[in-house]
Amino acid sequence: MSKKSLKGWLYLLPALIFLGIFMVYPLVDVFIYSVEEGYNSASQTFFGYGAYNYSFVLHDPYFLQAIKNTFLLVIITVPLSTLLALLISLALTSITKLRDLFQTVYFLPYVTNTLAIGLVFMILFKKTPYSEGLVNMLINFFGGPSVDFIDGPYWAKLFVLCFYTIWVVLPFKVLILTSALLSVNKDYYNAARVDGTSRWRIFRRITLPMISPSIFYLVITGFIGAFKAYSDAVALFGTNLNAAGMNTIVGYVYDMLYGDSGGYPSYAAAAALILFVIVLTITAINMLLRKKFVYIS
Amino acid sequence: MKVVLEHLTKKFPNRNRKIKEDVIAVNDFDFEIPDGKLIALLGPSGCGKSTTLNLICGLLAPSSGRILFGDIDVTKLPPENRGVGLVFQNYALYPHLTVLQNIMFPLENLKGKDKMTKEEMKKKAAESAKIVQIDHLLERRPGELSGGQQQRVAIARALVKRPRVLLLDEPLSNLDARLRLQTREEIRRIQRETGITTVFVTHDQDEAMSISDMIVVMEAGILQQIGKPQEVYDDPVNLFVAKFLGTPAINVFDGRVEKGELVIGKDRVLKISGVPDQEVTVGIRPEGFWVDDEGPLLCKVRAVEVMGRDVSIVSTHEGSQAEQIRSIISTDFHMDTTRKEVRFALKPRKVHLFDKKTGERIRFEVKE
Numbered sequence: 001m002s003k004k005s006l007k008g009w010l011y012l013l014p015a016l017i018f019l020g021i022f023m024v025y026p027l028v029d030v031f032i033y034s035v036e037e038g039y040n041s042a043s044q045t046f047f048g049y050g051a052y053n054y055s056f057v058l059h060d061p062y063f064l065q066a067i068k069n070t071f072l073l074v075i076i077t078v079p080l081s082t083l084l085a086l087l088i089s090l091a092l093t094s095i096t097k098l099r100d101l102f103q104t105v106y107f108l109p110y111v112t113n114t115l116a117i118g119l120v121f122m123i124l125f126k127k128t129p130y131s132e133g134l135v136n137m138l139i140n141f142f143g144g145p146s147v148d149f150i151d152g153p154y155w156a157k158l159f160v161l162c163f164y165t166i167w168v169v170l171p172f173k174v175l176i177l178t179s180a181l182l183s184v185n186k187d188y189y190n191a192a193r194v195d196g197t198s199r200w201r202i203f204r205r206i207t208l209p210m211i212s213p214s215i216f217y218l219v220i221t222g223f224i225g226a227f228k229a230y231s232d233a234v235a236l237f238g239t240n241l242n243a244a245g246m247n248t249i250v251g252y253v254y255d256m257l258y259g260d261s262g263g264y265p266s267y268a269a270a271a272a273l274i275l276f277v278i279v280l281t282i283t284a285i286n287m288l289l290r291k292k293f294v295y296i297s
Numbered sequence: 298m299k300v301v302l303e304h305l306t307k308k309f310p311n312r313n314r315k316i317k318e319d320v321i322a323v324n325d326f327d328f329e330i331p332d333g334k335l336i337a338l339l340g341p342s343g344c345g346k347s348t349t350l351n352l353i354c355g356l357l358a359p360s361s362g363r364i365l366f367g368d369i370d371v372t373k374l375p376p377e378n379r380g381v382g383l384v385f386q387n388y389a390l391y392p393h394l395t396v397l398q399n400i401m402f403p404l405e406n407l408k409g410k411d412k413m414t415k416e417e418m419k420k421k422a423a424e425s426a427k428i429v430q431i432d433h434l435l436e437r438r439p440g441e442l443s444g445g446q447q448q449r450v451a452i453a454r455a456l457v458k459r460p461r462v463l464l465l466d467e468p469l470s471n472l473d474a475r476l477r478l479q480t481r482e483e484i485r486r487i488q489r490e491t492g493i494t495t496v497f498v499t500h501d502q503d504e505a506m507s508i509s510d511m512i513v514v515m516e517a518g519i520l521q522q523i524g525k526p527q528e529v530y531d532d533p534v535n536l537f538v539a540k541f542l543g544t545p546a547i548n549v550f551d552g553r554v555e556k557g558e559l560v561i562g563k564d565r566v567l568k569i570s571g572v573p574d575q576e577v578t579v580g581i582r583p584e585g586f587w588v589d590d591e592g593p594l595l596c597k598v599r600a601v602e603v604m605g606r607d608v609s610i611v612s613t614h615e616g617s618q619a620e621q622i623r624s625i626i627s628t629d630f631h632m633d634t635t636r637k638e639v640r641f642a643l644k645p646r647k648v649h650l651f652d653k654k655t656g657e658r659i660r661f662e663v664k665e
Contacts, residue, residue, distance in 0.1 A: 187389035190356055195403035195458070196377025205402075209393040295393035 033269035041263055053270035062242045063271060066252040069233075072158060073165060073248070074226040081166040082218055085173030090203075092174070093181045103178065110171035117168065118235025125149035125160050150237065157237065157246050165232050169225065173218050180214035181207070209295040216294045220286050227279050230254065249275045298366050298380075298461040298494050300330040300353060305362035307348050322348040324518040326362070330496060330511070335488045337505035338498045340515035341541070346498040347386075349515070350464050353496060354383050366461060377406070379462070382455030382493075386467040388447045390439040390454070397422055397435040400454045407458075425457040426450075428487060445476045452487065463488070465497035469504055481508050502542050506530065514538050531646075536656035539580045539649055545609075545623045547649075550616040552579040557664065559650070562616035566593045566643055568664040577659060578651040579616075583609075585647025586624035592642035596622060601636075612639060 033039065034053055039046040057063050092102055109117065124134045127148040136146040147153070149160045184207060192202045208215075230250035233241055241247035242255060249271060256268035305326040308319035322345040330336050338346040351357040353364060355376035363372045371379045390399050400422040404413055413421070426432040429449040439447055448468065455463055468484060469477045485508040488495045499505050505512045506526040514521040514529060514537075522534045533539035539547050552561040553576045559567040561579060586594075588610075596612035599621055608626045624641065650659040 185387070185389065187385045187387055188391060191383070191385060191389040191391075191454075192402075193356060194354060194376045194381065194383045195406050196375065197402075197406050201406065206391060209391075 030269045030272055033265050034273050036266055039264075039266040041265055046266075053266045054274070057267055057270045057274065060267075062247060062255075063249075063252050065242075065245060066247040066249050069158070069161075069246060070227060070229065070248045073162060073229055074223060076162045077165045077169070077226055078219060078222040080162075081169050081173060082215065082222060084166065085170055085177050085218070086215070088170070088174050089177035089181055092178050103174075106174045107171045109168055110175070114168065114231050115235050117164070118232070121160065121164050121236055122150065127152070151244070154245060157244065160236060161233060161246060164236060165226065165229065168232065169222065173222070176214050176218055177211065180211040184210045212294045216286075216290055220283060223282050223286065224279055227275065227282070249278075299332040300462055300494060300496070301363075301365040302326045302328055302330075302349075302353075303363040303365065305349075305352060305364065306360050307345075307352060307357060308360045321518050323352065323359075324520075326520055328513065328520065328523050330494060333492045333494055334510040335485065335495045335508060336497070337509035337512045338496060338515060339500070339502060339505040339512050339541070340521075341500055343517075344515045345518040346500075346515060347466055348518075350383075350466055350496065350498050353462065354381050354464050355379050356383075380458070380460050382458065382460035382463045384448075384451045384455045384463075384465040384468055386470060388439070388451040388471075390447055390450055392439050394438070395435065396426070396431065396437050396439070396442070396450050399439065399450060400425055400435075400457050403454060403458050421457055422453075425453040428456060428490065429453045429483075444472050445480055448472065448480060449483075452484075456487075456491065456493075460493060463491075463493045463495040465495065467498055467500070469499070469501070477504070484508060503544060506542070514541060516541075533580075533649060534658050536578060536580065536651040536658075539651070543582060545583045545625070547580045547582050548622045548624070549618045550579040550581065550614070551618060552577050552616060552650075554650075559648075559661075561594065562614060564594050564614075564616075567645060567648060569661040570664050572650065572659055572661045576653045578618075578653055578656070580649040580651060581643060582647040583623050583625040585644045586610075586626065586641040587644070588626055588639055589642035590640055592640040594641040594643065596639055596641060598636050598639050610639060 035049050035051070036046040037048055037050045037052045088106060092099055092106070095102070125136075126133050127136055127146060127150070132140065132146055133149070135149065140146060147156050149156045188206050188210070189202060192206055197205075228250050229248050233246050233248055233251060237244040237246045240260070241251045242259075247255070253268045253271045253275070256264045256271060305323055306321065307323040308321050311318060311320055324345075326349065338349055340346050348357065352359050355371070355374060359372065363370055365371065366379060376383075391402065394402065397419070401418045404418045404421060407413060423432060423435070426435060429452050431446060431449045431453060434442060434446060434450075439450065442450065448471075452463075452465075452468075455465075465484070469480055472480055481504055484495075484497070497509075509526060511524065512526050512529055513523045516537050522529050522538045524532075529538065530542050533542065536549070540549065550561045552559055552566075554560070554569070554572045554574050555565075556574065557568060557570055558565045559569050559577075559579065594614065596614045598610065598612050600611040602609040602611065605628075607628055610624045610626060612622050612624070613620070614622055645663040650661055651657065652659055
């Protein structure tokens with residue numbers, strides 16, 4: 001090894017050591033845990049190696065519920081939040097008066113604590129013996145029956161979770177898309193105007209391709225983030241998510257480790273690896289689609 | 298199609314909000330661009346050239362005044378109904394579209410009876426590409442082209458709808474020096490070939506003088522002079538125009554008219570009539586000097602630059618406003634490069650007098 005490359009490795013060493021200890025080693029360890037059958041965390045013993053943990057997890061109704069919840073959350077919130085963010089950004093960039101004010105307003109959820117927001121949502125949606133909750137008061141006002149969004153039917157709970165998730169992820173997306181829209185050179189729009197291009201065509205043929213890298217980035221990070229959802233559900237439905245039927249994959253992993261029914265690191269590891277495979281697959285599909293839809297300068 | 302600007306004015310609100318007064322970018326422009334000619338809008342940065350171009354194009358609406366194409370008032374028409382093609386300074390080619398798609402883009406917007414099939418559009422685009430000689434690059438993306446090629450694509454896109462007026466905003470400023478010479482010939486050729494009335498904006502007087510039929514010199518939103526390049530050069534209306542045109546620039550002296558004589562410093566350089574005694578600013582073109590041992594203007598030589606075709610003498614004189622005077626002398630005359638002093642005689646046609654305060658031209662007659 002030449003002296004120069006040795007020096008290079010030396011500079012990289014601190015980062016490599018930390019990555020090794022906190023990233024690589026745990027990853028390998030998780031994989032080992034996931035194939036150790038009948039692991040006992042108290043005695044640290046196990047029977048042998050095999051796929052039983054995976055089989056158990058995949059047959060666990062709680063896990064299947066968590067998969068269903070997570071997938072619904074991803075499929076609903078990622079497209080919807082991206083679309084909403086795009087609409088808001090378009091509106092923000094087309095106004096000049098009060099733009100700063102609205103930008104701040106839309107960014108506020110980003111700097112607000114998740115649990116605090118959860119509490120506010122509880123107050124808005126929860127039905128108690130003493131109060132109907134603000135949203136129910138609205139529904140009643142328009143003549144509808146009250147719905148218990150927190151402890152009620154599944155669709156109502158899913159609605160609140162999606163609503164909450166979209167609301168939390170929106171600011172970041174608005175921020176990214178607003179700056180992407182503002183960075184499109186005005187001359188492109190002027191050139192299109194000289195030719196009498198309609199606003200819709202300008203958006204579809206010029207704006208959209210130009211900001212497609214940002215949209216793509218948001219979709220990918222949105223997918224990954226939504227698959228890893230957990231704290232949002234806790235903020236709304238409390239820590240016993242299995243009982244509420246609103247658990248997510250990450251929530252399931254956590255419960256298997258530390259929950260009331262916890263103490264099963266092998267099951268947790270298997271579930272975590274299943275999540276990893278899902279995210280990897282989706283991201284790979286996204287990357288393949290990228291070539292087709294995203295303009296890369 | 299001739300283009301007429303009638304008392305055209307464009308005001309912008311001041312960027313500094315504390316100042317209520319508007320900025321006047323274009324101030325009461327009133328001139329006519331004849332049909333089928335190549336016109337340069339020439340002036341330093343921020344003089345309102347591009348604003349004028351955008352007004353003609355229709356991207357900006359004037360604060361007052363009218364714009365006519367032929368006899369038709371287009372002041373209120375949007376750009377697409379004026380029949381203009383615009384080439385942007387940075388070309389504004391859509392980077393995600395191929396050259397062909399870029400050129401076709403304006404055609405895709407046509408509606409009603411003008412609507413074309415894909416095949417017709419392709420044919421039109423190919424024709425347009427042929428005029429600017431880029432028909433072999435149609436499948437490329439703008440990012441894969443050189444600056445000069447991008448420029449041609451931009452022109453092709455502007456030409457594809459057969460505009461009545463072609464507008465070019467600083468068409469050469471993004472090109473390197475060699476390409477610039479080549480491209481300006483190209484613009485001239487395309488304009489001649491198509492016969493489309495063409496207006497281009499430039500701050501480079503060489504560019505403007507070399508290819509245009511007419512130049513419009515502007516400064517600070519005010520039209521200074523309009524005319525054929527040689528006429529404007531030979532007969533500037535004020536000191537600004539005289540200084541702005543010509544490389545090397547005109548030499549400017551502080552002088553005075555005294556009893557029918559033009560005096561610079563102590564030197565009585567020219568006998569003139571028609572001008573009362575007063576302090577004046579004197580402009581002498583570099584080619585307005587001869588070396589003459591009997592000549593009236595005595596200068597100290599700083600350097601003699603031999604250029605082959607001619608000789609450039611750099612000298613100083615107490616009356617000169619600039620630190621040095623540059624004069625260009627034909628090589629027919631053999632200059633002793635070691636001389637410390639030189640005497641010049643002046644060619645009266647190359648000497649212009651200007652009002653000391655306003656900079657307006659003062660005309661005079663030469664007495665023999």
